[in-house]
Amino acid sequence: MLKQIVRRLGTAVPSLIGVVIVTFLLTRVLPGDTAAYFAGPAATPQAIAEIKTKLGLDQRLPVQFLAYVKDLATGNLGMSLTTGQPVFEDIRARLPASAELTLLGLLLSVAVSVPLGILAAVRQGSWIDHLCRVVATAGVSLPVFFTGLLLVYVFYYKLGWAPAPMGRLDFIYSAPDTVTGFYLIDSLIAGDVELFRAAWSQIWLPAVTLAIFSLAPIARMTRASMLSVLASDFVRTARASGLKPSKVVMGYAFRNALLPVITTLGMVFSFLLGANVLVEKVFAWPGIGSYAIEALITSDYAPVQGFVLAMAILYVLLNLAIDILYGLVDPRVRIEA
Amino acid sequence: MNIHAGNMSAGVNNMQPPLLEVRDLTVEFATRRGTVQAVKQVDLTLAKGETLGIVGESGSGKSVTSYAVMRILDRAGRIAEGTISFGGVDIGTASEGQVRALRGREMSMIFQNPRAALNPIRKVGKQIEDVLIEHVQAQPGDAKEKAIEVLKAVRIARPEERYHAYPFELSGGMCQRIVIALALACRPQLLIADEPTTGLDVTTQKAVMDLVVELTRERNMSTILITHDLGLAAAYCDRVMVMEKGKVVETANAEAVFRAPQHAYTRKLMRATPRKGVTLRDLLPEDAAPAAPAPTAPVEGAGTPLLIVENLVKEYPRQTPTSGMAGLFGIKGAAADPFRAVDGISFSVARGESLGLVGESGCGKSTTSMMLMRLVDPTSGRIVFKGEELSAIPAKRFAGSKWRSRIQLVFQDPTDSLNPRYTAARAIADPLMQMGSGLSGKALRAKVEELAGLVGLPVHLLDRFPHQLSGGQKARVGIARAIAPDPDLVILDEPTAALDVSVQAVVLNLLQDLKQRLGMSYIFVSHDLEVVRMLCDRVIVMRTGRIVEEGATEAIMAAPKAEYTRELLASIPHPPI
Incomplete structure (x- = not known):
């Protein structure tokens, strides 16, 4: 098992190198001059040149890249020009x-x-x-900012069941000591x-917003996958052996x-993590998505x-975790690895 | 070779009520095109200890009948009429809980394709435990012990070890033993075997069937054997019921059915079954128009060698079990000897000759045919075709060489080997278009129609897609595609294994006619010795990558020299005629 994990991590190295190169180039070719932005609209060309020198932006690209890699190796992701904090600290927070x-x-x-998908497959064609x-289609066809605003309107403004959508904690509380960084757990x-x-009352609305959006792929995949498995020979064998329906459906x-x-879960998770900017905006959530967008708009490379x-x-x-899960679920995957 | 206990059991059990009684059973399926009756007014009785064979071709309703008895029809199917009474329980009206308690405990079923019939991600021992615990034959505490006992009962070697195996780690025959173990774990009274040996080698088939017979006799169980193989039914059943298109056409004592078949359909089936002492023509129905003797093309240089194979070897690296730190850093242990799938075989095929390649799964016959097709590179040895050394051309580049069109292949599975999005005409035209025949438009269509005519495929079917064609028609498309570039050598990889016997009879005759008409040579890969005998001039028997015996087909069938060939021949079940 350990061997498999190490080997899987090894295969990730080339893609990480690729990511380092691509991110470097991409941020350099993006339109917008950082130095000019930070020097302000009234800056003299001299001042801009000064900032350029300070940031190392006047160097040739390979030199800049070397400096970038050297910084990375020491865990230095640079400073965010917007927040004035080290990027590493910002991301960690x-x-x-x-x-x-x-x-x-x-x-x-x-x-x-998942239960909905299973039920839909077992009772194919029924009301469930x-x-x-319907639930899946509706969930995926409503934009998250709309669902989010709707939920805020109903549960905060009308019913008052949720506090104002103002971040992770109401200002009267202070954050717990950081262990995992997850307020609920900490x-x-x-x-x-x-x-x-307090943390729960802040998080449940945005979480439900995200959940509604991600219902569709998971429910549909569960249903389709269950349908094909339920039609397979070994399920027929299990039924012919008189096993309980619950055992046949859940166990087999x-x-x-x-x-x-x-697989779908993994994809949905990684997609949501980067793409839930809109939810973070609606709920003033101090997340990484809104951080990256703000940096992008101001041509702030480092963040x-x-x-x-x-x-x-x-x-x-x-992906590593998913591969390991595969191995736990399906013995055939273990052999091939 | 078969011991009949039928008369005895029928005599003894006459007084007892039958274990299973089916009256007027009609099963309907709701399909897109409306309701279809898969089984029509079927009557069936089965006494305790009796073995009944249900014989018929695909679509005869033989499996559906048994699913209705177990009440495991799929969602679209339902029992429309009739009663099923099992040991006094009315299966049709009993509650789901009642029937579930019977399944596995009182009546069990074994299936074809045993590997698929087992849960792929659960240890086989655990699967047996599930059944034992479900029917309160074991407690969680002693379930493992009892499961191993059950494995022992089906003669699985090293049962303690096999308990932990997953289905993909076991051979087909072994998987079928597990399925039997699963079915017999709770000592039921009725066993339904649905094509239990289809897809298994003939010697494995014999071992599996002998085991089933032995266990069911020992426990005085009743058995229903569902099969398309008349020989198998004759060898192992007391009574035989013949079904056609959902109806029972004949039920009689096994011997009577085969000695004096009453119904025309039974006679047709009987005729189509390959057996001792018949020719290909004998397989066709009596009323079939006497096939006009095919115009025999004079084979150019008949008898001179077309293909010479010398010392052909194919090795595959064995998976070495590396472990611990060595494996971590990619350091391999002492290199294991590579696995020799084909181990130095030499033979030749003459022009106009057909050579049979016979052996069980894993004997190397498929690897050999893949190398001859030049889809796989041999490790060493020579393949000389028409004086040209083909083994010198790498498999990767062979498709582009002029030799590609000279050697063609007919695949085992007529469905999977056709592109589902190509019409029959497009499939047949494909090699002509790929290999630069220069034909297009009307000329190409005319050529395709000519080929369709050669293989007896009606021209109006040419614009259909594979799913709109029957198995036999798809087989014809596959054959037409193979002969399209006018090859010198056609390799037939079990071309009739997936077909019903009556269709097989027609296809085999077609192949024979085509060979004579077009002057091709055949290499016929098969595990069915009777078919090989009828179609091939010479035969090679292979085992573990080597040639065991080689010679004229009739001579080998009549007087096999090798012990292994004798064993193969003895394993074929024959109708008693």
């Missing part, structure tokens, strides 16, 4: 916020969509199958139930149907590079 939100959203989504189709570790409640069919569902790099590493780890 914001990535857990995004990850917590995305994971919770995905968890809620799985809790609904149609419900599954507050429990600290034994502070009230803080947990579902475990076999799991592989494509896990954009840091963001892409962090995402790439995360993606590699995620």
Whole structure:
């Protein structure tokens, strides 16, 4: 198992090198002159040149690249010109916020969509199958900012069940000591139930927004995968052996149907993590998506590079986790690895 | 070779009520084109300890009948009429819970394609445990012990080890033993075997069937054997029921059915079954127009060698079990000897000759045919075709060489080997277009129609897609495609294995006629010795990559020299005629 993990990590090295090169080049060819932006509209050409020199932007590209790689190797992702903080610190503070939100959203989504998909497959053509189709289609066809605003309108403005959408915690609370960076978990570790409640009341609305959006791919994939497995020979054998329907569906069919569902989960997760900018904006969530967008708009290279790099590493780890999960679910995968 | 207990069991059990009684059974399927009756008014009785064979070709409703008995019809199917009474329980009206309690405990089923019939990601021992625990034959505490006992009962060597195996780690025959173990774990009274040996080698088939018979006799079980193989039904059943298109056409004592078949359909099936002492022509229905003797093209230089194979070897690297730190850093252990799929074989094929290549799965016959087709490069040895050394051309570049059109292949699975998005005409035209025949438009169409005529495919079917054609028609398309570039040598890789016997009879005759008419040579790869005997002049028997025996087909069939050939011949079940 360890061998497999090490080998899988090894295959990720070339793609990471590629990401480093591409992020470097991409940010350099983007339109917009950083130095000019920071010097302000009234800056003299002299002042701009000065800033260029300070940032090393007057050097030739290969030299800039070498400097960039050297910095990376020492864990220095550069300074964000917008926040004035080291990019590494910014990402470390914001990535857990995004990850917590995305994971919770995905968890809620799985809790609904997987059972829905299974039921839709087992009772194909029944009302629950149609419900599954309607819910999934509706969820994916409404833009997240719309669902988000709708939920805020209903649950905050009309019903008052949720606090104002103002970030991870109400200002009267202070964040728990950082262990995992996830407020829900950290507050429990600290034994502070009230803080947990406060964090929960902030996170559940955006999480539900994300969940609604990601219902469709997971529910549809579960249904399709279950349908094909339920029609296979070994399910017939299980039924002919008199096994209970619950055993046939969950023990035999579902475990076999799991592989494509896990693949979809991985894809949805990595997609949401980077793409939930709109949800972060609507709920003033201090996440990594909105951070990257702001940096991009101001032609602030370092945070954009840091963001892409962090995402790439995360993606590699995620794929590794999925591969390991495959191996746990399907013994045939273990052999091939 | 077959011991009939039929008369005895029928005599003894006359007084007892039958174990299974089916009356007027009609099963309907809701399809897109409306309701289809798959089984029509079927009557069936089965006494305790009796073995009944249900024989018929695909679409005869033989499997559906048994699914109805177990009440495991799929969603679209339903029992429309009739009653099924099993041990006094009315299966048609019983609650799902009642029927479920019977399944696996009182009546069980074994299936064809045993590997697919097992859960691929659960240890086989655990799957047996599931059934034992479900029917309260074991507690979680002693389930493992009992599962191993069950594995022992089906003669699995090293059962403690096999308990932990996954289906993909076991051979087909072994998987079928597991499926039998699963079915018999709770000692049911009725076993339904649905084509239990289709796709297995003939010696494995014999071992599996002998095991089933032995276990069911020992436990005085009733058995329904569903098969398309008359020989198998004759060898192992007391009574035989012949079905055609959902109806029972004949039910009688096994011997009576085969000695004096009453129904025309039974006679047709009987005729079409390859057996001792018949020729290809004998397989065709009596009323078929006497085939006009095919105009025999004078084969240029008949008898001179077309293909010479010398010392052909194919090795595959064995997967070496590396472990620990060595594996981590990619350091391999002592290099294991490579696996020799084909181990130094030499033979030749003359112009106009047909050579049979016979052996069980894993004997290297497919690897050999792939090398001759030049799809796989041999490790060493020579393939000389028309005086040209083809083994010198790498497989990757062979498709572009002028020799490609000289050697063609007919595949085993007529469905999978056709592009589902190509019409029959497009499929047949494909080699002509790829190999630069220069034909196009009307000329190409005319050539395709000529080829269709040669293989007896009606021209109006040419614009259909594979899914709109029957198995036999698809086989014809495959053959037309292979002969399109006018090859000198056609390799036939079990071309009739997936076809019903009556269709097989027609296709085999077609192949024979084509060979005579076009003067081609054949290499016929098969595990069916009777078919090889009828079609081939010479035969090569292979085992573990080597040639065991080689010679004129009739001579080898009549007096096999090698022990292995004798064993193969003895394993073929024959109708008692």
